[in-house]
Amino acid sequence: MSSIDPRIDRLELPANEDGKEVMNKLEQWETYEVFHQKKRGDQHIHVGIVHAVTPEMAIILAKEQYTRRRQTSNLWVVRTADVTATAYDDADMFESTPEKTYREASDYYCMDRIRKYQLEHGIKDRKEDRRKVKEAE
Amino acid sequence: MYGNAQIDPKEKAKSLTDGEDPVLLAEFEARVSAGEKVEPKDWMPAAYRKQLIRMIEQHAHSEIIGALPEGTWITRAPGFRRKLALMAKVQDEVGHAQLLYSAAETLGKTREDMINDLINGKSKYSNVFNYPAMTWADTAIIAWLIDAGAIINQVTNSKGSYGPYCRALERICSEESFHLKYGHDNVVYLATGTPQQRDMVQDALNRWWTPIMHFHGPPDKISQHTEVLMKWKVKMASNDDMRHKFLEEYVPKIWDLGLTIPDPNLRKNPDTGVWEYTEPDWEEFKRVINGDGPCNKERLQVRRWAEEKGAWVRKALLKAETKYTVPLA
Ligand SMILES: [Fe+2]
Ligand SMILES: [Fe+2]
Numbered sequence: 023m024s025s026i027d028p029r030i031d032r033l034e035l036p037a038n039e040d041g042k043e044v045m046n047k048l049e050q051w052e053t054y055e056v057f058h059q060k061k062r063g064d065q066h067i068h069v070g071i072v073h074a075v076t077p078e079m080a081i082i083l084a085k086e087q088y089t090r091r092r093q094t095s096n097l098w099v100v101r102t103a104d105v106t107a108t109a110y111d112d113a114d115m116f117e118s119t120p121e122k123t124y125r126e127a128s129d130y131y132c133m134d135r136i137r138k139y140q141l142e143h144g145i146k147d148r149k150e151d152r153r154k155v156k157e158a159e
Numbered sequence: 160m161y162g163n164a165q166i167d168p169k170e171k172a173k174s175l176t177d178g179e180d181p182v183l184l185a186e187f188e189a190r191v192s193a194g195e196k197v198e199p200k201d202w203m204p205a206a207y208r209k210q211l212i213r214m215i216e217q218h219a220h221s222e223i224i225g226a227l228p229e230g231t232w233i234t235r236a237p238g239f240r241r242k243l244a245l246m247a248k249v250q251d252e253v254g255h256a257q258l259l260y261s262a263a264e265t266l267g268k269t270r271e272d273m274i275n276d277l278i279n280g281k282s283k284y285s286n287v288f289n290y291p292a293m294t295w296a297d298t299a300i301i302a303w304l305i306d307a308g309a310i311i312n313q314v315t316n317s318k319g320s321y322g323p324y325c326r327a328l329e330r331i332c333s334e335e336s337f338h339l340k341y342g343h344d345n346v347v348y349l350a351t352g353t354p355q356q357r358d359m360v361q362d363a364l365n366r367w368w369t370p371i372m373h374f375h376g377p378p379d380k381i382s383q384h385t386e387v388l389m390k391w392k393v394k395m396a397s398n399d400d401m402r403h404k405f406l407e408e409y410v411p412k413i414w415d416l417g418l419t420i421p422d423p424n425l426r427k428n429p430d431t432g433v434w435e436y437t438e439p440d441w442e443e444f445k446r447v448i449n450g451d452g453p454c455n456k457e458r459l460q461v462r463r464w465a466e467e468k469g470a471w472v473r474k475a476l477l478k479a480e481t482k483y484t485v486p487l488a
Contacts, residue, residue: 025457026291027231035460036467041279044466045271049473053264053486070327071261071486073270075476087254091334103484110201 054080055105057098058088066098077101175206175387191392196322199265199488210393211321212266213282219259220277220284224458226252228292229301237295244341248302251338255331262323265486278463286444287370289452296349296356296363302342304367304409308374310335311404320392323488343412350416364413365421372439375401406434 025031050073057066069088074080080099089097108115123129140147176184183202190197197203226249233249236242260270276282287305292298310332317328349360376398379385388394407427413420425436447455 026293029234030231030457030461033461033464035457035464037460043275044278044463044470045274046470046474047269047271048477048481048483049470050270050274051473051477052481052483053261055487068488070258070330070488071264072257075478075481087257090251090254101484102486103482105487107487110198 051075053102054084054099055102056080056084056088057100058092058094059096059098060093061095064095066096071102072099074099175210175384176204179204188390191320192390196325197320198322199485204391206387207391207393208266210388211324212263212268214393215259215263215266215324215327216268216273216276217283217285219256219263219273220282221288222252222256222259223277224284224288224462225305226256227458227461228288228290228454229298231292232295232298235295241345245298245302248338248341251334255334258327258330259324261486262321262327265323265488267485269483274462274466278459278466280450280459283448286373286448286452287367288458289447289455290367290370291454293366294359294363296346296359297366299342299345299349299360300363300367302338303346304342304371304413305374306335306338306342307409308371308401308405310339311401311408312375315395315401318392319395326488347416350418361418364418368421369439369443371405372402372436373441373444375399375405377441377444403434406436410434 052073053071054074054077055071056069058069059066072080072083072087074083077099081097084097084099085094088094118125137147139145184204187197187201187203187207197207229245229252230249233242233245236245260273263273264270273282277284292301313328313332313335317325317332319325346360349356378399379397385394385397406425410420410425410427422437425434427434446452450456
């Protein structure tokens, strides 16, 4: 066989017609999940995986794969097998039920009550002067 | 065909939804049509999983094999800056392969199985990489115009329904802008250079025009199959639509340089706004994709050589207690 690439021509390339499998089970080891922090103060964000044998190797490969272009201050790697996650099927457990509105800031409004009390008791509204100026404009 | 997997014609008879639970299927389709992403452990129709594995895997193979024609010229790049840039681009492409293999893995096919299927020819990759990069100018045309085609495909597919694939594509697209600029700069440099350089880049364009027109795959047959894949947001645009987008954006830029495109019928119809062209030889496309192209053998042999020569290192490092867990996302 003749290639236009001299480096390939120098190789003794194996024939490739027997349909033989070259890659055995687990030959690509296991996977690590990679978390990337852009700059100090930011959250670490999951960016993908690498295949590695040890955490140290995973860090080297993660640097190669996920920081080629990106500003980076820190990387974490975690064995995929060590991650515990919720199931998407159970996502309904995160839904807020209507009777839990007492947890929302938007459920608390008392200005009407304050205004009513002020009118009944002759307390001057702090914001009244400002309102008048605005209306005059 | 980059991320537009070739569908085995024998499979078309069977419906994609045969044997699926109608309730789960309806829920799944509602999620997809609402624009929600599907994540790895979600229920999904078997045909959705199968088609996505095939598509993402082929895309990954295309990236890794696509590094070879351009890689040919690293040692002979004209100047140090060009050499560094080409090395960076080729490294990116191999990185793209890794991102895509990872996305396909989340669907349950191991990287070992994917690499085996690439090497034994069961799994395809983009047809265009079965052609040689005859000169330095070919690498310029590849980096500019093949990558341009790839970007159109990848941006389109990044709007699809499968979360891990979309995320991988977004990362990939952010690196492609360098490839495109680098390729364009290279072509412009040659096209505005000496008469010899101009001839060289014109020749390269002539050689690559058919593969470029092949890039997005043959016109889709209108079938129920295609309709379902579009509904599931696996296929995001027809091959012809993507080809049209490419012509719309890049033909004027090629003509700007005074280069000739080897198709006398190529023109934008002023009344319809539609690009007209001679259909490329689709028989050649079929022949090459089925193994009979100028470089098919070499490409796979190189891959096989690399895997076989590296095996002892991977085996020496493998710990006996290693267990494989499917990646999370
Ligand atoms: Fe790429
Ligand atoms: Fe690229």
